[in-house]
């Protein structure tokens with residue numbers, strides 16, 4: 001039997017597929033089905049900073065930045081109260097989840113300021129979480145704010161949380177940083193044990209008839225995997241922190257690509273919403289079949305084999321890729337024209 005186990009955040013996982021943060025994990029029954037289907041860990045849906053602030057009613061004074069836009073974003077999310085669990089309910093769900101499944105359960109904190117994060121991270125730890133994922137979805141809309149300031153804010157947040165919890169902390173990053181390798185190295189110095197590549201950027205759509213801006217949520221497609229592969233492949237071998245890929249993982253091929261790029265685990269959300277939780281089992285069966293056919297003894301043997309460090313020609317990962325891609329396209333076009 002092929003060994004599919006992988007190491008992630010200091011834990012030995014029984015396979016490469018982690019269920020990423022989604023409301024599917026708000027049901028214990030779903031979590032049991034995820035485990036039965038072969039998920040090796042589950043990241044719970046996020047506890048949002050905005051939701052915590054709503055609960056504590058300490059909105060107005062304490063925010064260190066972006067008070068105005070923060071208040072606007074709350075207006076934009078009035079239903080947070082309705083569809084997200086309160087923090088007490090979240091912690092209770094976490095305790096029950098730990099008892100319901102034997103695979104690791106990761107808590108998820110989503111926000112941009114330190115605020116009460118340290119406290120909530122500690123509470124998650126006390127509730128028995130195996131690790132914490134910090135989701136730092138922040139958008140710079142203020143022209144006076146520099147990218148360096150944003151990074152410092154993020155690093156402070158991570159280092160404050162890492163200083164108070166013993167469980168490993170992974171940071172779910174946005175793709176919109178100028179130097180991702182440098183940032184990841186600094187996150188590692190701040191105590192992060194893993195980086196999760198990447199948050200999806202949910203852009204609102206326009207309704208031109210009603211002249212309204214509307215939030216949209218589309219499930220991902222496998223094409224979204226490519227930038228994640230690219231960055232995982234660049235980071236592999238240059239970080240002590242583990243790498244998780246989230247975004248566009250739908251099939252066994254996608255899982256293999258993520259691991260070959262250098263990821264420790266591949267995460268799934270959209271594919272489970274589209275095909276159902278049992279899809280995990282089908283992907284694992286395909287993965288085993290692929291590996292067995294090529295006589296691999298373990299999945300780990302493939303890790304990083306297509307990383308930037310491992311391939312003889314690194315140009316696909318560098319500027320060379322850009323030039324090659326553009327010139328090959330114009331060549332094809334020319335041939336087609338004749």
Ligand SMILES: Cc1cc2nc3c(=O)[nH]c(=O)nc-3n(C[C@H](O)[C@H](O)[C@H](O)COP(=O)(O)O)c2cc1C
Nearest residue numbers: 020021022045046135220246247248249268269270
């Ligand atoms: C319905 C839905 C809800 C989500 N909620 C969260 C969340 O609470 N916190 C979070 O960090 N990511 C959340 N995500 C993002 C996923 O965890 C994942 O990173 C993203 O969807 C990309 O992976 P995918 O291509 O497998 O969907 C959510 C995704 C979906 C589809």
